[in-house]
Amino acid sequence: MSVAYESAVGSHVGMVRANNQDSGFAGDHLYLVADGMGGHAGGDVASAVAAHSVADLDVPPAGDPRATAETLRKAVLAANKEVRAQVKQRPQLAGLGTTFTGFIPVGDRLALAHIGDSRLYLLRDGRLRQITSDHTFVQRLVDAGKITEEEAKTHPRRSVLMRVLGDVEVSPEVDTEILDTRPGDVWLLCSDGLCGYVDDDDIEKIVRRRSSLQSAVDALIDKALAHGAPDNVTVVLVETIDDPGENNRIEYGPRFVGSAANAPERRDGSTSTARNRIMGRRTLRKPPKVEESHFEPHVDEYLAELMAETRRRNWRRRITWAVGVLAIIAAICGALFVGYQWTQSRYYVGTDGDTVIIYRGVQQDLLSLSLHSVEEDTEIPLSELTGFERSRIENGVGAGSLEDAREIVLRLGESDDE
Numbered sequence: 001m002s003v004a005y006e007s008a009v010g011s012h013v014g015m016v017r018a019n020n021q022d023s024g025f026a027g028d029h030l031y032l033v034a035d036g037m038g039g040h041a042g043g044d045v046a047s048a049v050a051a052h053s054v055a056d057l058d059v060p061p062a063g064d065p066r067a068t069a070e071t072l073r074k075a076v077l078a079a080n081k082e083v084r085a086q087v088k089q090r091p092q093l094a095g096l097g098t099t100f101t102g103f104i105p106v107g108d109r110l111a112l113a114h115i116g117d118s119r120l121y122l123l124r125d126g127r128l129r130q131i132t133s134d135h136t137f138v139q140r141l142v143d144a145g146k147i148t149e150e151e152a153k154t155h156p157r158r159s160v161l162m163r164v165l166g167d168v169e170v171s172p173e174v175d176t177e178i179l180d181t182r183p184g185d186v187w188l189l190c191s192d193g194l195c196g197y198v199d200d201d202d203i204e205k206i207v208r209r210r211s212s213l214q215s216a217v218d219a220l221i222d223k224a225l226a227h228g229a230p231d232n233v234t235v236v237l238v239e240t241i242d243d244p245g246e247n248n249r250i251e252y253g254p255r256f257v258g259s260a261a262n263a264p265e266r267r268d269g270s271t272s273t274a275r276n277r278i279m280g281r282r283t284l285r286k287p288p289k290v291e292e293s294h295f296e297p298h299v300d301e302y303l304a305e306l307m308a309e310t311r312r313r314n315w316r317r318r319i320t321w322a323v324g325v326l327a328i329i330a331a332i333c334g335a336l337f338v339g340y341q342w343t344q345s346r347y348y349v350g351t352d353g354d355t356v357i358i359y360r361g362v363q364q365d366l367l368s369l370s371l372h373s374v375e376e377d378t379e380i381p382l383s384e385l386t387g388f389e390r391s392r393i394e395n396g397v398g399a400g401s402l403e404d405a406r407e408i409v410l411r412l413g414e415s416d417d418e
């Protein structure tokens with residue numbers, strides 16, 4: 001089956017950051033997202049340099065998918081060199097780096113290269129699935145079963161990367177993969193400014209219900225903005241379609257967004273009223289606190305530190321939980337004790353069936369626990385009482401004290417005289 005590809009791309013600085021350090025690219029043969037980092041300066045440079053460097057591959061692929069994946073990997077390593085060269089020229093950029101996730105379609109296969117925590121998702125048969133695995137320490141903790149996927153989403157160190165392009169390693173490890181595709185597939189590339197704040201379920205819904213690829217890109221960015229968009233947001237959508245024939249294919253040409261675009265704010269000038277409304281909202285959802293993305297070259301040490309921190313946190317959580325349970329048990333026991341004390345300050349006049357008896361406590365039982373005991377047996381036979389008094393005593397007559405109870409007993413028979 002012959003397939004072709006349609007695409008859309010968008011990027012936004014977000015609600016908090018001063019500049020857009022993300023770069024995105026969609027051409028006719030190459031699609032990518034790069035998320036730059038490096039403190040106050042450099043992140044935008046790193047992602048733009050990487051995007052422009054690799055964008056040279058936006059030409060019909062020359063080899064089979066495997067060869068193309070290798071070509072792409074080499075281009076990413078070459079981009080790494082260019083990023084490092086920037087630091088040599090401008091030492092104040094030391095520490096800059098960028099993620100890279102991108103692919104080149106070769107017929108109905110995709111050649112993918114990936115490093116960092118930008119992601120590739122696939123929407124197939126209406127279901128969204130994450131294809132790439134983040135090169136983060138937190139992902140390592142998930143893989144090792146130390147924390148759950150859910151905990152990873154809010155982990156304070158979720159932005160710390162194990163691998164990136166930058167001035168750390170000469171030859172960083174870049175993952176490559178060959179993926180099958182068929183008409184109807186929608187491929188989503190994004191920076192963590194999207195997937196870090198918008199649930200996979202919401203992403204799935206937006207892409208599934210799209211009226212067009214571009215409207216879905218805009219809606220995804222709007223969703224991140226509605227969540228407070230503390231980070232830059234970049235999205236590329238690529239749909240695999242039945243090949244309409246060479247003359248009917250859309251020619252897009254190269255489209256850069258974010259830092260890699262010469263005028264990164266250009267798209268904002270023509271934003272929709274919906275987006276303006278979202279951005280003008282006073283009460284946006286408060287974004288979760290996240291530390292600035294950075295990478296840790298000392299993988300083993302950092303991972304050991306993180307493992308120890310996770311153990312300490314789990315331990316603290318267990319202690320807090322145990323103390324909470326103990327406090328609840330103590331509160332229940334205390335309430336029961338006070339209640340029992342109160343019942344034992346009460347008296348009532350009742351009967352054992354034969355004689356009138358003063359009981360201490362209350363008539364009710366608590367489950368199998370009796371809350372009363374014989375205080376005094378008056379030895380007054382029940383049979384000597386009038387029918388009315390007898391039924392009163394059989395029902396039990398409450399008294400606040402032993403004296404009150406004795407008073408009730410003394411008065412028995414008085415009604416007899418009336």
Ligand code: CA
Nearest residue numbers: 035192193231
């Ligand atoms: Ca980011």
